[in-house]
Amino acid sequence: MTGPGPIVWVVDDDRSVRFVLATALGEAGFQVTGFESAQAALDALATRAPPALLFTDVRMPGDDGLVLLDRLKHAHPQLPVVVMSAYTDVASTAGAFRGGAHEFLSKPFDLDDAVALAGRVLAQGDEGDAAPEPAPGVDDDALVGDTPAMRQLFRAIGRLAQAPVSVLITGETGTGKELVARALHRESPRARRPFVALNTAAIPAELLESELFGHEAGAFTGATKRHVGRFEQADGGTLFLDEIGDMPLPLQTRLLRVLAEDEFFRVGGRELIRVDVRVVAATHQDVEALVADGRFRGDLLHRLDVVRLHLPPLRERRGDVPALAERFLQAAAMRLESPPKRFGKAALERLQGHGWPGNVRELENLCWRLAALAPGDTITAADLDGALAARRAPAQDWDDALAAWTREQLAAGASGLHARALERFDRALLDAALEHTGGRRAEAAQRLGLGRNTITRKLGAGRRRR
Numbered sequence: 001m002t003g004p005g006p007i008v009w010v011v012d013d014d015r016s017v018r019f020v021l022a023t024a025l026g027e028a029g030f031q032v033t034g035f036e037s038a039q040a041a042l043d044a045l046a047t048r049a050p051p052a053l054l055f056t057d058v059r060m061p062g063d064d065g066l067v068l069l070d071r072l073k074h075a076h077p078q079l080p081v082v083v084m085s086a087y088t089d090v091a092s093t094a095g096a097f098r099g100g101a102h103e104f105l106s107k108p109f110d111l112d113d114a115v116a117l118a119g120r121v122l123a124q125g126d127e128g129d130a131a132p133e134p135a136p137g138v139d140d141d142a143l144v145g146d147t148p149a150m151r152q153l154f155r156a157i158g159r160l161a162q163a164p165v166s167v168l169i170t171g172e173t174g175t176g177k178e179l180v181a182r183a184l185h186r187e188s189p190r191a192r193r194p195f196v197a198l199n200t201a202a203i204p205a206e207l208l209e210s211e212l213f214g215h216e217a218g219a220f221t222g223a224t225k226r227h228v229g230r231f232e233q234a235d236g237g238t239l240f241l242d243e244i245g246d247m248p249l250p251l252q253t254r255l256l257r258v259l260a261e262d263e264f265f266r267v268g269g270r271e272l273i274r275v276d277v278r279v280v281a282a283t284h285q286d287v288e289a290l291v292a293d294g295r296f297r298g299d300l301l302h303r304l305d306v307v308r309l310h311l312p313p314l315r316e317r318r319g320d321v322p323a324l325a326e327r328f329l330q331a332a333a334m335r336l337e338s339p340p341k342r343f344g345k346a347a348l349e350r351l352q353g354h355g356w357p358g359n360v361r362e363l364e365n366l367c368w369r370l371a372a373l374a375p376g377d378t379i380t381a382a383d384l385d386g387a388l389a390a391r392r393a394p395a396q397d398w399d400d401a402l403a404a405w406t407r408e409q410l411a412a413g414a415s416g417l418h419a420r421a422l423e424r425f426d427r428a429l430l431d432a433a434l435e436h437t438g439g440r441r442a443e444a445a446q447r448l449g450l451g452r453n454t455i456t457r458k459l460g461a462g463r464r465r466r
C-alpha cells in the first residue's frame with residue numbers, strides 16, 4: 001500500500017534492513033524513503049521537507065548515525081529520530097539519548113515493534129507541546145473497554161500499579177497483555193523510569209541470557225562490545241517479559257535467582273550489578289500445564305504470579321468491539337492524514353458477530369486496512385467482507401510469507417534458520433490441526449498423516465525450543 005500516510009525516512013547502509021523496514025512501515029500506511037548513508041539523508045534534507053519521523057542506524061560508513069542525529073537536532077529540533085543499533089552498549093544507547101534520540105531500537109528487532117514504535121512516536125508528536133498544531137489526540141496506550149470484565153481489570157490495574165508486586169498477565173494472543181503491562185507501569189510510581197519489554201519467544205534461546213543480563217566484551221564469540229541487558233536498562237522501572245512460557249529451563253533457574261536477590265553478573269562479567277526492577281510477565285499458554293509437564297519451574301511461576309490478571313478473548317466481550325473499532329478507525333485516519341470514516345450499522349453488527357481469533361490486534365489491523373482502502377465515509381458490510389477476505393488471502397501464499405520471514409531474519413543477522421523454520425512449519429500445521437479437532441491429538445495426527453507419537457514429540461520439541 002502506498003497511502004498518503006506520514007513520511008518516514010530509514011537510514012541504514014544495510015539494504016536488507018532498509019527493505020524489510022520500509023516494507024513493514026509501508027504496509028502500515030507510512031510513506032517510506034530509504035537512504036544508504038547519513039550524507040544521503042542530509043543531502044535530501046537540503047532539497048526536501050523533513051519527514052515526520054526518521055529511523056537511523058548507528059554504525060555506517062562515512063558519518064555515523066549519531067553525527068546525523070546531531071545535525072538533525074540542530075537543523076530540525078522537532079523531528080523525532082529513532083536510533084537503531086545492534087550495539088546496545090552503554091556508549092551507543094547513552095550517546096543516542098544524549099544526542100536527543102526519541103527512542104532506541106536494538107537490532108535485531110521485531111518488525112511489528114518497529115511499526116508500533118513509529119505509530120507511538122508520531123502519536124506523541126501529535127499530542128505533544130512541540131507539535132505545531134496539536135491534533136485531537138488518540139492515546140495509543142489507552143485501554144478501551146466498558147464490559148464488566150474490562151472494568152474489573154481496570155480497577156485491578158489501578159490497585160496493583162501502586163504495589164511493587166510481580167504480576168502475571170494471561171490471555172490469548174492479541175488480547176492486550178502488553179498494553180496492560182504498560183498501564184501498570186504508567187500508573188505506578190516508576191512511571192518516569194523505563195518500561196522495557198522483551199519477547200522471550202522472539203529471541204533465539206542462545207541469545208536470551210545476554211539479552212536479559214547483558215554481557216562483557218569477549219564473553220563469547222562475537223561479543224565484541226559490552227552489552228547492557230534488559231534488566232539493567234529497566235533499572236528503577238518495569239521489565240515486561242512477554243511469552244514467559246517459552247523461556248528455556250536453565251534461564252528460568254537464573255531468572256529465579258535474580259528475582260530473589262535483585263543482583264546478577266553480566267555474562268562473562270565480574271562486577272555484581274544491583275537493580276531495582278518490577279517484573280511483569282505475560283503468557284498466552286496454559287502455564288499450569290507447562291509446570292505439570294516439567295517445562296516451566298513451579299517456583300518461578302510462584303514468584304512471577306503473585307497477582308494474576310486475565311484478559312478475556314475479544315469474542316467473550318463483544319460489547320467492546322464497537323468502541324474499539326471506532327477508536328482504531330479514528331487513530332488510523334489521523335495517522336494516515338485521511339478524512340475520518342465511520343462504520344455503518346450493518347458493518348458494526350457484522351464486526352460484533354466475527355470470531356476474532358487474533359483478538360484486538362486482528363480488529364486493529366482490519367480497521368487500519370479499512371481506513372486506508374474503504375472508498376466512502378461510511379464503511380459498509382460489503383467493505384468489511386472485502387477487507388476480511390483480503391486479510392485471509394496472504395495466508396494462501398505461505399511460501400511468500402516464509403521467504404519474507406527468511407529475508408527478514410537474515411537481514412537481522414539470524415542463523416540456524418532451517419531448523420527454526422522447520423519448527424515453525426510443524427507448529428503451524430499442528431496448531432491448526434489441533435484447533436480444528438478441538439485439541440484431540442489422535443485425530444489431529446490422523447488428519448495430518450502423522451503418527452500419534454510423532455505429534456506428541458513434535459509438540460514437546462516445539463514448546464521446548466520456541
Ligand SMILES: Nc1ncnc2c1ncn2[C@@H]1O[C@H](COP(=O)(O)OP(=O)(O)OP(=O)(O)O)[C@@H](O)[C@H]1O
Pocket residue numbers: 140142143144145171172173174175176177178179180242284324360361364
Ligand atoms: N483494550 C484495548 N484498548 C485499546 N487497544 C487495545 C486493547 N487491547 C489491545 N489493544 C491493541 O491491540 C494490539 C495488541 O495488543 P497487545 O500487543 O497488548 O496484545 P498481547 O496480548 O500482548 O499480544 P501477544 O500475546 O501477541 O504479545 C495493540 O496494538 C494494542 O494497542
